Amino acid sequence: MASSIGERLALFYKVTELFSGTSYTTANLFFPKVCEIKIALNSSFTSPSDMIRGMAFKMLEKFDCYWNVIHGVMAVATILDPRYKIELLEYLFPLIYGDEAENEIQKVRDTCYEIIRDYTSGRMGREGTRGTCVSEDPQVDDSLMDFEKYLSQKKKGGNIKLELEHYLEDDLMPRTLEFYILAWWKSNGPRYPTLQRIARDILAIPVSTIASKSAFSTSGRLLSPHRSKLHAKTIE
Known part of the structure; x- marks a missing residue:
């Protein structure tokens, strides 16, 4: 039992080392490891051990709160890695979503389009009004101005x-x-000028605002020699 639990927790140890923050890892490396954790947690439900299944359920419940919020941006960062692009999603998502994989991949693709659209519109806004100018000549028919906007969009x-x-x-x-x-x-x-600007911003996103070593070291301040017999529920 102990060896089985140790093997499963080894993955978390390796990922924690990668996400430690001391090596300033770029965001493109986060998503494959986060997917690996999700796949491992899902596979734990097939374990014959009730203890492991119970642990996996509690861990996955908390993990999904994070996954549902951040996996889209993480996937975009992975797409911006020219070694992986959309192909990595095509490999990993069927393992996670099964028959819904295609829909989830399309959602990430749509997110990419939306981000590019935001960056493009922002760039156009900074460049000022260099687009179509409204003529002050009263003889010019402005009834097709909406058509001009349609063509521009x-x-x-x-x-x-x-x-x-x-x-x-x-x-x-x-x-x-x-x-x-x-x-x-x-x-x-x-x-790829627009994608370059997106990569510059997204790849710099940290997986955590603090180094994991600092986060885990807080236990030393809680479990001091004078508090070594506190119950686990009291510490939480």
Whole structure:
């Protein structure tokens, strides 16, 4: 029993080391490990041990509160890794969602489009009013101004899809340890200018606001030599 529990907790130890914050890991590495945890917790429900199944249920209940909020942004960060892109989602999501995998992948793809649209509209706003100008000539018919706006939005939407689709259609980069994703986006920015701006912001998102070592070390302040006999419920 102890060895079985130890094997399952070993994954959490490895992920905690990766997410420790001291090595300043970029956000593209978070999602595969978080998916690995979710898959491991799901598989624990098939364990013959009632204790392991009970532990998995409580852990998954708390884990899903985090997963439901953050997995979309994490998936976008993984898509921005040219070694993984959408293919990693196509591999992992069937293991997590089963028959609903395609719908979940489409949700992430839609999130990508939405983020690109936000960045594009923000850039256009900073550039000022360089678009279509309203003529002051009273003889000019302005009844088709909405049509001009429609054409502008249609062109913008097409550019959004083109940049993302071109990126996704390119071949994956080899999975090597000496791959520096920030350097890759710096050199490939001219090809994908909007995606480069998104990568610059999203890849810098930390998985935690504090290092895990600092979080776990708080137990030393709670369980001092004078409080070594406190009940577990009292400590919580």
